[in-house]
Amino acid sequence: QVQLVESGGGLVQVGGSLRLSCAASGRSFSNYAMGWFRQAPGKERQFVAAIGWSLSNTDYEDSVKGRFTISRDNAKNTVYLQMNSLKPEDTAVYYCAATQHSWYGRRNSDAYRYWGQGTQVTVSS
Secondary structure: OEEEEEEOOEEEEOOOOEEEEEEEEEOOHHHOEEEEEEEOOOOOOEEEEEEOOOOOOEEEOHHHOOOEEEEEEOOOOEEEEEEOOOOHHHOEEEEEEEEOOOHHHOOOHHHOOEEOOOEEEEEEO
16 A cells, blocks of 8 residues: 655746645555646646656656756655646646556556545646
């Protein structure tokens, strides 16, 4: 069992930055690949980024490449999403999630077993 709690969301202007954190409790955090997803009103949940058990494995959705960075600190049981150069279309509820499935399925929300409650990110123009 893994519990996930996101923080760090808020209101920011276009071009600004935010860092989301996701604190995990439970066993064997380092055994889980972690992902960030987002869901805007009226839209389906969308993959944003993922990081594997090995910190060298990362993946990003095309629209956030070069602007967002995912990282993790296994000693602190925490995964981060640094978001720079934010755009209005980044406005959404952001969720972190944990999976022990194959890295192959990292972009599929169905592969993730544990989810946080979400944190709102609003980018104003």
